[in-house]
Amino acid sequence: MxxxxxxxxxxxxxAFKVERRTATGRGDLLEVSMGPQHPSTHGVFxxxxxLDGERVTKLKPVFGYxxxxxxxxxxxxxxxxxxxxxxxxxxxxxxxNNWAYALTVEKLAGLQPPERAxxxxxxxxEFTRLQNHVCLIGFxxxxxxxxxTPLMYAFREREAILDLFESxxxxxxxxxxxxxxxxxxxxxSGWLDQASKVVDRxxxxxxxxxxxxxxxxxxxxxxxxxxxxxRELAVSASVTGPVLRxxxxxxxxxxxxxxxxxxRFSFRVPLGDHGDVYDRYMVRVLEMHESLxxxxxxxxxxxxxxxxxxxxxxxxxxxxxxxxxxRIESAKGELGFYVISDGSANPYRYRVxxxxxxxxxxxxxxxxxxxxxxxVIILGSxxxxxxEVDR
Amino acid sequence: MMESLExxxxxxxxxLPAIDVSLVPNxxxxxxxxxxxxxxxxxxxxxxxxxxxxxRLDYLSxxxxxxxxxxxxxxxxxxxxxxxxxxxxxxxTLETRTPGFLEVVYHLYSIELKHGPLIFRMRTxxxxxxxxxxxxxxxxxxxxxxxxxxxxxxxVRFDSHPDLRRLLMWETFEDHPxxxxxxxPNDYEYEPTAHDxxxxxxxxxxxxxxxxTA
Numbered sequence: 001m002x003x004x005x006x007x008x009x010x011x012x013x014x015a016f017k018v019e020r021r022t023a024t025g026r027g028d029l030l031e032v033s034m035g036p037q038h039p040s041t042h043g044v045f046x047x048x049x050x051l052d053g054e055r056v057t058k059l060k061p062v063f064g065y066x067x068x069x070x071x072x073x074x075x076x077x078x079x080x081x082x083x084x085x086x087x088x089x090x091x092x093x094x095x096x097n098n099w100a101y102a103l104t105v106e107k108l109a110g111l112q113p114p115e116r117a118x119x120x121x122x123x124x125x126e127f128t129r130l131q132n133h134v135c136l137i138g139f140x141x142x143x144x145x146x147x148x149t150p151l152m153y154a155f156r157e158r159e160a161i162l163d164l165f166e167s168x169x170x171x172x173x174x175x176x177x178x179x180x181x182x183x184x185x186x187x188x189s190g191w192l193d194q195a196s197k198v199v200d201r202x203x204x205x206x207x208x209x210x211x212x213x214x215x216x217x218x219x220x221x222x223x224x225x226x227x228x229x230x231r232e233l234a235v236s237a238s239v240t241g242p243v244l245r246x247x248x249x250x251x252x253x254x255x256x257x258x259x260x261x262x263x264r265f266s267f268r269v270p271l272g273d274h275g276d277v278y279d280r281y282m283v284r285v286l287e288m289h290e291s292l293x294x295x296x297x298x299x300x301x302x303x304x305x306x307x308x309x310x311x312x313x314x315x316x317x318x319x320x321x322x323x324x325x326x327r328i329e330s331a332k333g334e335l336g337f338y339v340i341s342d343g344s345a346n347p348y349r350y351r352v353x354x355x356x357x358x359x360x361x362x363x364x365x366x367x368x369x370x371x372x373x374x375x376v377i378i379l380g381s382x383x384x385x386x387x388e389v390d391r
Numbered sequence: 392m393m394e395s396l397e398x399x400x401x402x403x404x405x406x407l408p409a410i411d412v413s414l415v416p417n418x419x420x421x422x423x424x425x426x427x428x429x430x431x432x433x434x435x436x437x438x439x440x441x442x443x444x445x446x447r448l449d450y451l452s453x454x455x456x457x458x459x460x461x462x463x464x465x466x467x468x469x470x471x472x473x474x475x476x477x478x479x480x481x482x483x484t485l486e487t488r489t490p491g492f493l494e495v496v497y498h499l500y501s502i503e504l505k506h507g508p509l510i511f512r513m514r515t516x517x518x519x520x521x522x523x524x525x526x527x528x529x530x531x532x533x534x535x536x537x538x539x540x541x542x543x544x545x546x547v548r549f550d551s552h553p554d555l556r557r558l559l560m561w562e563t564f565e566d567h568p569x570x571x572x573x574x575x576p577n578d579y580e581y582e583p584t585a586h587d588x589x590x591x592x593x594x595x596x597x598x599x600x601x602x603x604t605a
Contacts, residue, residue, distance in 0.1 A: 064559040069544075069568055110420035235502055238451050238533025251450075251502045322419025325453065325498055325508060336453050338496070341419070353453040361536050390559060 029057065032372075036065045040143050040376040043386030047363075047375070054371045059364040063357070066390035074350040079105055079180065079317055082350065087174040089352060090388040092132050095124040095165070096330040098178035103259060104326030104337035109319035111181035111309045118261045119302040120183050123195065124168070124175075125328075126291040126298070130202065131161040132331035133242075133284040133291075136383045140281060141213065143380040144222050150213060157205050160198045167191060181312025192299055199295045206288060214285065223278035227366040227378035230275060237361045241333025242287060243382055246272030246279035253329035264301075265294045280381040318345050332356050332383055352391055356384040393506045394445065396424055406443075407435055415512065425496070425510035433513050433525040440499055440509060441530055448499035448509055451531035454538065456545035460518065460571045461491040491518045493547050497527065515547060518570075526552035544569035 035046035044065035050058035070089065074082035086101045087094035099121050106113065113121070138154030162172040167188055169175040177184050213219055229239070234247040244251060252269045254262040270286035272279030321343045327336035333355030340349035359382050367375040394402070396414055403412050411429035428436045440448040466485045471478055493515045500507030515522045526549035527534040538549045539558040546567035549555055557564065566573055 064557075064561065067559040069559075071544075072569055108419045233532070235449050236532040237535075238531065249502060251505075256505050320418060322417050324419050325510070327452065334452060336498070338453060338455055338498070340457060349455075349457045351453070351455040353455075357536060358533055361533060 034372075041379065042139065042384055043389075045384065045386055045389065047379070049372070049375065051372065056367045056370055056372065056375050059367045059375065061360055061363055063390055066386045068391070070352065070391040071350050075347055078345050079319070079347060080314065083178070084174065084176040087176055088387055089354070089391060090330065090332060090335070090356070090385045091173055092135060092385055093128045093331050094173060094175045095128045095177055096328060096335065098175065099125055100326060100328045100330065100335045101337050102178040102180055103328060104324050104339050105180045105319065107324035107326050108322060108339055108341055109180060109317075111312050113182045113309055114306045115261075115303055116305040117182040117307045119298055120187065120307065121178065121260055122262065122265070123295060123298050123302070124165070124177065126295045127161050127164060127195075129291050129331045130288055131158040133288050134158055136284060136380075137209070137281065140377060140380045141219075143377050144219065150209070153205070153209065157202065160201070164191070164195055164198060167194070179308065179312065179314065180317065181309030182307045186307050192302065195295075196299050199292055199299065202292055203289075206285070210285065214282070220278065222374075222377060223281060224276055225274070226277045226370060226374050227381060228274060228276045229362055229366055233362060233365060234275070238358050239333070239362055240355050240359065241329070241331070242283045243280055243333065243359050245269065246283045247275035248272055253327060253334055257327065259328055265297055267294050277377055277381040316345065318343060327353070330355060332385070332388070333359055352388075354388045354391060356382070357389045360384060360389065393509065396426060400426065403436070403439065407432070407439060410436065412436065423508065423510060425512055428511050428513055430513050430515070430524050433527075434530070436511065437527055437530045440511075446509070447501045447503045448507065450500045450502045450507075451497060451527065451533045452500050452508065453496075453498035454527070454534050454541065455496055456541040456547055456569065457494040457496060458518070458545060458570045459491050459494060462489040463487070464489070492516065493518055493522055493545055495524055495541060495547060522546055523548050523550055525550055528552055543567070546570065
C-alpha cells in the first residue's frame with residue numbers, strides 16, 4: 001500500500017487547470033446510426049449522423065423500411081381498389097388522402113361532386129388537420145422532454161374528433177370514405193350537432209395549451225433559432241405546408257388552387273418570420289384557429305341534397321385515356337396524385353407526391369451544427385409519417 | 392395567368408435557339424396538356440422556365456417516371472398474290488415493333504406568381520443502355536429525392552445528380568420494380584421460427600407415446 005514503489009518521473013503540480021469541455025468535440029468524428037428503431041424518429045426512419053462531440057456535422061436520411069411499393073399495387077388494381085390503400089399513406093390523415101385521390105380521378109373522368117359532398121369534404125378535411133396538428137404538437141413536446149402530459153392532453157382532444165370520424169365512416173383512422181364524385185355515406189342524424197360541440201369546445205383546449213406551453217421558457221429556449229430554414233432554400237427544395245409557411249412563404253394550396261369550395265370560406269394564412277422550430281410550432285397552432293373558423297361556417301352552411309354525382313359509376317369504372325394531377329393542402333403539405341389512364345379499369349400510372357418525403361430534403365441543412373437533441377425536435381417539427389415517406 | 396402552351400412553344404423556339412420542344416396533348420377533361428423536351432435541351436429549358444419573368448416556375452412540385460415498354464402492334468393485311476399460278480387472296484399478319492422508353496414527368500408551379508401547373512416531360516432513348524437524362528437537382532433542389540426515387544424504381548440515370556443512390560430499395564437490390572416488365576423474384580427464403588421448434592417438439596412427444604406434459 002505504500003507509495004514508495006511508485007516511480008514518478010516528475011512530481012505532480014499541486015495545482016492544475018480544469019479542462020473545459022464543450023458540446024463540440026475535439027475533432028474525433030463519430031458515426032451513429034439513429035434509428036430505424038429509435039423512439040424519436042416517428043416510425044421506422046433512420047438517420048446516419050456524423051457527430052463531432054454532440055454536434056451534428058453530417059446527416060443522411062435512410063428510407064425504405066416501410067416501403068411496400070404502394071404505386072405498383074395501385075397499378076395492379078382498379079381505381080376504386082386503391083382508395084382504402086390511400087388511408088395507409090399518412091395514417092393520421094386518411095380523409096385528406098382520400099380527398100386528394102378522389103380529386104385527381106374526378107379531374108381525369110370529369111366528375112363533379114355535389115354541393116353537400118363538397119361541404120362534407122371540407123368539414124372532414126379540417127377536422128383531420130386539427131387532429132393532425134394537435135398530435136404533432138403533443139409529439140413535439142414529448143420529443144423535447146415534456147413527458148406525457150401535453151401528449152395526453154392532445155390525444156384527449158383528438159379522441160373527440162376520432163369519435164366523429166367513427167360515427168361517420170365506421171373507422172377511426174382508416175376511414176375509406178370518399179368516392180369518385182362524392183362521398184360514401186351521408187352524415188348520420190345528430191352528427192352536425194356533435195361536430196359543432198367539438199368545434200365549440202376546442203378553443204378552450206387551445207387557450208389552455210397556449211397558456212401552458214407557448215410562452216414556456218423551456219420551449220422558447222429549445223426551439224427559437226433552432227433548425228432555421230431560409231426562405232429561398234425552402235422554395236427551391238419544394239418544401240410545402242406549415243414548414244414552408246413558417247419560413248415566411250405565403251403559399252397555401254387552399255388559397256392558390258381553391259379546390260373544392262375553399263373560395264367560400266374566409267380564413268387567414270399564418271406565416272412565420274424566422275423559419276425555426278418555434279415558428280413551425282406556432283404556425284400550426286394558428287392554423288388550428290383558422291381551421292376552426294372554416295369549420296364553424298361550413299357546419300352552419302352545409303345544405304341538404306345528394307352526396308354523389310349521378311354520373312359517377314362505382315362498378316366498371318373506366319376513365320378515358322389521359323392524365324391528371326390533383327393536389328390538396330394536406331396537414332403535412334402538398335399531397336398530390338398523378339394518374340395516367342389508358343382506358344382500362346386499372347390506372348396505367350399512379351403516383352403519390354408525398355409531402356413528408358420531400359420536406360425531408362432539407363433535414364440535413366437544418367440539422368448541421370445543432371446537437372443531437374435538437375436534431376430530434378427539428379425532425380419532429382417537419383412532421384413526417386413513415387407510411388407516406390416510404391409508401 | 393400563364394400564356395397558352397402553343398404561345399410558349401413558339402416563344403421558346405424564338406428565345407432558345409434550336410430547341411427541340413413539342414406539345415403533347417392530354418385528352419382528360421380536367422388535365423392540362425404538357426410539353427415534351429428533348430433530353431439534350433432539358434437543362435436549358437428548365438433554366439428558362441425558372442428564370443423567365445413571365446413564368447418564374449420556382450417550385451418543382453412533382454417529378455416522376457413512367458415506363459412505356461416496347462409495343463408490338465399486329466395488323467392483318469390482305470394482299471393478292473400468285474400461289475401455284477392462281478391468284479389468291481392471302482392474309483398476312485404484320486408485326487410492327489415500337490421501341491419503348493422511360494419518361495420522366497415534371498410538374499412545375501410558381502410560388503412567386505401563383506400560377507401553374509406547367510407540365511413537361513423528357514424521354515430516354517430506350518429502356519436498356521440509353522436511360523440517361525439530365526438531372527434537375529442543380530435547378531430545383533426539390534428534385535433530389537424524387538430523382539433518386541425514379542432512379543431506384545425505374546432505373547433512369549440522372550447525369551450530374553449529386554448523390555444518385557437508391558432511395559427506397561436496399562443498396563444490393565438489382566432490378567427496378569416499377570417497370571412494367573418487372574418479374575418478382577421467387578427467392579423468398581423460408582425461415583423457421585420459434586413456433587416451428589415448438590411444433591416439432593410436440594410432434595416428437597406425441598410420436599414417442601409418452602402422454603402428459605409433466
